Amino acid sequence: MSISREEFVAKLKEGKVLLYRCRRCNNLQLATIVFCKKCNSDELEVVEEKGEGRVVTFTILYVPPEGYEKYAPYGWAVVRLDSGVNISGFIDVKSAKDLPLNSRVKIVDYDGRGIVLKAEDSK
Amino acid sequence: MNKVCVIGAGSTRYGKLSEGVVELAVNASREAIKSAGIEARDVQYAFISNVFGVADRQVHLAPVIMSDLGIANVPGLTVESACGSGSIAFREAYANVAAGFYDVVLVVGVEKVTHTGTARSTTLFSYCSDFFYEGGNGVSFPGLFASMARAYMHKYDASEEDLALVAVKNHEHGLLNPKAHIRKRITVGDVLESPPVASPLKLLDCCPFSDGASAVILASEEYAKSHHLEYVEVIGSGRGASPATLQDREDITTIPSTRAAAQQAFKQAKIEPKDVDFAEVHDCFTIAEIVDIEDLGFFPKGKGVEAVRQGITKLGGDLPINPSGGLKSKGHPIGATGVGQVVEVYEQLLGRAGERQVKGAEIALTHNFGATGASCAVHIFRRP
Numbered sequence: 001m002s003i004s005r006e007e008f009v010a011k012l013k014e015g016k017v018l019l020y021r022c023r024r025c026n027n028l029q030l031a032t033i034v035f036c037k038k039c040n041s042d043e044l045e046v047v048e049e050k051g052e053g054r055v056v057t058f059t060i061l062y063v064p065p066e067g068y069e070k071y072a073p074y075g076w077a078v079v080r081l082d083s084g085v086n087i088s089g090f091i092d093v094k095s096a097k098d099l100p101l102n103s104r105v106k107i108v109d110y111d112g113r114g115i116v117l118k119a120e121d122s123k
Numbered sequence: 124m125n126k127v128c129v130i131g132a133g134s135t136r137y138g139k140l141s142e143g144v145v146e147l148a149v150n151a152s153r154e155a156i157k158s159a160g161i162e163a164r165d166v167q168y169a170f171i172s173n174v175f176g177v178a179d180r181q182v183h184l185a186p187v188i189m190s191d192l193g194i195a196n197v198p199g200l201t202v203e204s205a206c207g208s209g210s211i212a213f214r215e216a217y218a219n220v221a222a223g224f225y226d227v228v229l230v231v232g233v234e235k236v237t238h239t240g241t242a243r244s245t246t247l248f249s250y251c252s253d254f255f256y257e258g259g260n261g262v263s264f265p266g267l268f269a270s271m272a273r274a275y276m277h278k279y280d281a282s283e284e285d286l287a288l289v290a291v292k293n294h295e296h297g298l299l300n301p302k303a304h305i306r307k308r309i310t311v312g313d314v315l316e317s318p319p320v321a322s323p324l325k326l327l328d329c330c331p332f333s334d335g336a337s338a339v340i341l342a343s344e345e346y347a348k349s350h351h352l353e354y355v356e357v358i359g360s361g362r363g364a365s366p367a368t369l370q371d372r373e374d375i376t377t378i379p380s381t382r383a384a385a386q387q388a389f390k391q392a393k394i395e396p397k398d399v400d401f402a403e404v405h406d407c408f409t410i411a412e413i414v415d416i417e418d419l420g421f422f423p424k425g426k427g428v429e430a431v432r433q434g435i436t437k438l439g440g441d442l443p444i445n446p447s448g449g450l451k452s453k454g455h456p457i458g459a460t461g462v463g464q465v466v467e468v469y470e471q472l473l474g475r476a477g478e479r480q481v482k483g484a485e486i487a488l489t490h491n492f493g494a495t496g497a498s499c500a501v502h503i504f505r506r507p
Contacts, residue, residue: 037371057273066245069242078270078370078375086371088262096323101273114255
């Protein structure tokens with residue numbers, strides 16, 4: 001089966017990420033990539049993952065694009081999910097000190113800001 | 124394959140300019156045609172490099188620009204590959220001449236964005252990322268390169284002061300370039316104290332938004348020789364691609380498309396990185412120049428910073444990088460940038476670069492990429 005972007009987003013809103021597992025080579029990837037990026041197979045099965053992981057890198061934005069003015073400063077981070085698959089998103093932190101590399105974060109929503117992350121210990 | 128050469132080059136000043144997208148492109152093209160010593164009617168085909176013509180209410184640029192050049196019968200098309208559009212348009216022109224489809228091709232890169240302001244420009248540029256995962260989650264291009272910088276500084280021995288050295292150097296070079304956007308000497312302290320844009324990058328780690336146009340004329344070597352034209356040879360041409368997002372890179376401190384394009388270009392040119400006399404590389408942000416000079420094979424991974432500290436990459440050093448001032452000081456009119464690098468190489472290799480002349484330069488390299496290096500082209504040139 002093939003996952004639409006709409007279905008992918010619906011799961012993000014629940015804090016979950018849809019992945020494809022390749023039946024041929026076992027590679028896991030985001031379900032927005034339609035052939036296995038390792039072996040190019042299209043024999044892919046859908047796996048649902050909790051959107052939790054660790055910060056790989058990030059930035060704090062002080063000069064925002066349009067629509068983000070009221071949030072600035074805010075963060076954007078690349079996250080390695082516990083499955084080993086990477087994703088990225090918006091995170092409401094005000095300072096680099098508040099988001100150490102390798103700290104745990106989770107997906108909490110998808111809205112006008114995009115994929116919304118939160119530090120795991122914050123409410 | 125036919126041998127290909129550059130027979131002419133022209134450029135407007137880069138900066139906040141009053142001219143529109145068409146006028147800028149026409150002015151640079153006219154200068155290139157005149158410098159080549161040909162007539163406009165000798166141009167057989169044109170590649171236009173542009174990203175945001177729509178911001179100046181003009182797309183379908185080729186027929187409009189050709190009409191204003193008085194050669195409305197000459198066909199062409201627009202190439203768009205974000206900030207790498209210029210070098211990639213050049214590559215398409217190279218391929219067409221090498222394949223023998225045309226003998227004389229115009230490449231003109233142009234951008235007109237400063238009238239839209241910082242917030243609008245930041246937003247427009249973010250459309251060059253994979254918008255679902257990057258721009259659409261609030262990250263700007265400074266933010267993406269800041270994320271690369273943080274990963275780089277975590278992995279290697281590099282500090283914010285080291286990044287600042289790249290800006291200081293390129294501003295020194297830009298002071299010697301009358302067409303540069305920002306002609307101002309700066310210090311490491313100025314960079315560190317400039318306002319934060321996307322941590323750890325500050326305003327003076329970032330290239331400016333610029334307007335401007337650059338143009339070159341490519342021809343088969345046979346055409347150049349039979350018409351007794353002055354020229355610079357293109358001896359290597361490479362293309363590369365990377366995952367569109369940072370999240371899909373195995374290592375965020377390297378750009379795979381640069382490595383692939385450089386390997387192809389060096390292989391074709393039958394030379395090694397050590398044979399290059401100077402290079403124009405894609406320094407949209409200070410961190411980018413450090414990553415570029417490593418990925419191009421000039422320095423080992425993690426050692427680019429040391430080369431900058433030692434002054435190797437300054438004018439007068441062993442390997443001058445961005446003698447034009449680079450994107451950082453010369454400016455970054457995104458469609459023009461990759462073509463402007465070729466203009467610099469043409470002038471340098473013909474000994475016409477004035478105060479910023481790289482003495483005795485015979486072999487030069489250009490490197491230009493789109494977005495965070497999702498698309499890239501590298502070219503190598505030689506003085507015949």
